[in-house]
Amino acid sequence: MRTPLSDWHASHGGRMVDFAGWRMPVQYTSIVAEHQATRTAVGLFDVSHMGRIFFGGAGAEAFLDTLVTRRVRGMQPGQVRYGLVTNENGGILDDVLVYRKPDSMESDVAYRDFTHWLVVNASNRDKILSWISDRPLPSDVVLDDRTEATAMIAAQGPRSGELLTPLLGTELLAMKYYTSRGVALAGNNIIVSRTGYTGEDGWELVVPSSRAPEVWEQLVSRAGLLGGGPAGLGCRDTLRLEAAMPLYGHELNENITPLDAGLDFAVNLEGREFPGAAVLRQQKSKGVQRARVGLQLDGRRVPREGFDVVRQGSTIGQVTSGTFSPTLDRPIAMAYVDTDHSEIGTAVDVDIRGKLEPATIVKLPFYRRST
Amino acid sequence: MRPEELLYAKTHEWVYVYEGGAKERIGRVGISAFAVEALTDLVYVELPSIGKELSEGKPFGEIESVKAVSDLYSPVTGKVIAANQDLPADLSALNRDPYGAGWLVEIEMAKDQSISHLLDYAAYQKQCAEEGH
Numbered sequence: 099m100r101t102p103l104s105d106w107h108a109s110h111g112g113r114m115v116d117f118a119g120w121r122m123p124v125q126y127t128s129i130v131a132e133h134q135a136t137r138t139a140v141g142l143f144d145v146s147h148m149g150r151i152f153f154g155g156a157g158a159e160a161f162l163d164t165l166v167t168r169r170v171r172g173m174q175p176g177q178v179r180y181g182l183v184t185n186e187n188g189g190i191l192d193d194v195l196v197y198r199k200p201d202s203m204e205s206d207v208a209y210r211d212f213t214h215w216l217v218v219n220a221s222n223r224d225k226i227l228s229w230i231s232d233r234p235l236p237s238d239v240v241l242d243d244r245t246e247a248t249a250m251i252a253a254q255g256p257r258s259g260e261l262l263t264p265l266l267g268t269e270l271l272a273m274k275y276y277t278s279r280g281v282a283l284a285g286n287n288i289i290v291s292r293t294g295y296t297g298e299d300g301w302e303l304v305v306p307s308s309r310a311p312e313v314w315e316q317l318v319s320r321a322g323l324l325g326g327g328p329a330g331l332g333c334r335d336t337l338r339l340e341a342a343m344p345l346y347g348h349e350l351n352e353n354i355t356p357l358d359a360g361l362d363f364a365v366n367l368e369g370r371e372f373p374g375a376a377v378l379r380q381q382k383s384k385g386v387q388r389a390r391v392g393l394q395l396d397g398r399r400v401p402r403e404g405f406d407v408v409r410q411g412s413t414i415g416q417v418t419s420g421t422f423s424p425t426l427d428r429p430i431a432m433a434y435v436d437t438d439h440s441e442i443g444t445a446v447d448v449d450i451r452g453k454l455e456p457a458t459i460v461k462l463p464f465y466r467r468s469t
Numbered sequence: 470m471r472p473e474e475l476l477y478a479k480t481h482e483w484v485y486v487y488e489g490g491a492k493e494r495i496g497r498v499g500i501s502a503f504a505v506e507a508l509t510d511l512v513y514v515e516l517p518s519i520g521k522e523l524s525e526g527k528p529f530g531e532i533e534s535v536k537a538v539s540d541l542y543s544p545v546t547g548k549v550i551a552a553n554q555d556l557p558a559d560l561s562a563l564n565r566d567p568y569g570a571g572w573l574v575e576i577e578m579a580k581d582q583s584i585s586h587l588l589d590y591a592a593y594q595k596q597c598a599e600e601g602h
Contacts (some may be wrong), residue, residue, distance in 0.1 A: 129535045130508045332536060398513040400533055422512040422535045429512075451531075451538075 101146035103312035112254035118149040118220035129332035133271035140255035141329030154212040160444040167365045176200030178276040188374035189352035203280035206287040249310030254300035257324045297341025342463035348419040377459035392462040395429040406449040414439040470568040477593035478544040494578040503597045509537040511560040516552040528546040
């Protein structure tokens with residue numbers, strides 16, 4: 099599949115790859131350059147491959163409340179909430195953002211029928227759609243998968259406000275983190291949320307597909323003046339890893355529960371029922387066997403997914419994602435290790451293709467923006 | 470060193486063959502600009518120690534970028550007589566000057582080593598053009 103911007107990427111030096119079935123750019127110049135531009139100025143990401151599933155009808159809120167690990171009932175208009183969709187065993191089917199429609203979109207006919215929407219991982223969109231239809235979807239809930247009718251653009255970095263406000267208005271700056279609003283842009287209402295996956299301040303825009311190329315081009319040319327520019331999936335990964343944000347298929351999968359992943363904040367078990375809630379209650383009282391930790395290496399060789407984490411000769415866990423951190427100028431990784439060996443400061447080794455490389459368990463995240 | 474004067478392995482190593490003081494054949498080995506460009510964001514290179522015996526087509530070291538690690542393959546069989554000791558601390562030499570300051574190792578080639586399996590510049594360019602898209 100192609101996003102409304104795939105052609106633009108390919109014709110502007112994007113190194114295109116297949117990602118979850120989508121033609122996406124890994125990088126335009128270099129991963130490190132785009133990473134640093136995002137940390138210091140602003141990076142523009144095409145995240146149209148993420149699934150955007152809209153819900154409406156009298157039962158939408160109640161239905162979503164039984165689907166995700168956090169309360170959807172009682173979310174305020176414009177609020178955005180991170181949560182997990184779990185199976186009956188508490189295993190993670192996806193990590194999602196739940197949006198409740200902001201008041202500023204009430205008059206928008208394009209979204210008239212909807213009250214909530216989910217943003218899901220590209221790789222899990224089909225799975226989540228079938229999970230929902232197998233529930234089954236109650237008769238008083240309507241669903242519309244608008245992934246292909248819209249594009250999603252993320253502007254991330256300390257200068258993203260400067261980039262966006264001339265186009266979208268200074269109200270953007272008054273938005274709280276994890277809220278959304280509707281903003282008029284040349285006759286189209288677009289959805290703007292103060293969210294992202296980089297550890298920087300920033301906004302994500304949902305734009306009708308037909309308008310996406312012109313919005314993107316405007317943003318790219320303005321970003322250039324601010325020291326930023328387009329950024330590919332390569333640095334999206336290094337940025338989120340520095341910020342210790344989990345990635346589905348790496349830190350999260352169907353054999354890992356939200357509690358294993360240390361995502362306790364995203365699990366609300368009080369008076370709620372959703373698939374896997376009973377298992378999670380039990381796990382919560384017993385405690386978890388493994389912990390998601392950060393590793394920082396002494397050398398320069400990079401730990402990759404699946405490599406063993408070793409302590410005094412015994413394997414205590416496995417790396418789930420690793421990279422070379424441009425900010426720290428050294429290799430970092432996230433890993434699951436036995437909770438007995440998960441203390442901050444523990445000296446371990448990572449088995450990098452047969453050679454043990456010294457590492458230390460460090461506090462997450464690896465990077466936190468100032469302010 | 471001009472890239473036109475070099476021979477290339479399909480795995481993107483270049484080799485410059487010259488005669489040493491005792492009439493032995495020496496191959497200086499590096500990786501091509503195409504390979505450096507494809508890897509980008511280099512973070513680490515591991516080179517063999519001097520005296521190590523290398524075999525044609527077999528890995529002799531590794532080069533790592535932010536995205537992935539790749540093996541380095543020896544284009545010829547022989548013994549390592551020199552390795553670029555400055556390189557691991559300054560990988561930018563590979564970007565600046567892949568055919569000069571960015572060299573990797575020098576190999577004293579085995580007496581019966583043929584070089585007929587290596588590509589000339591034109592053939593290598595053709596391969597890169599095919600891989601490039």
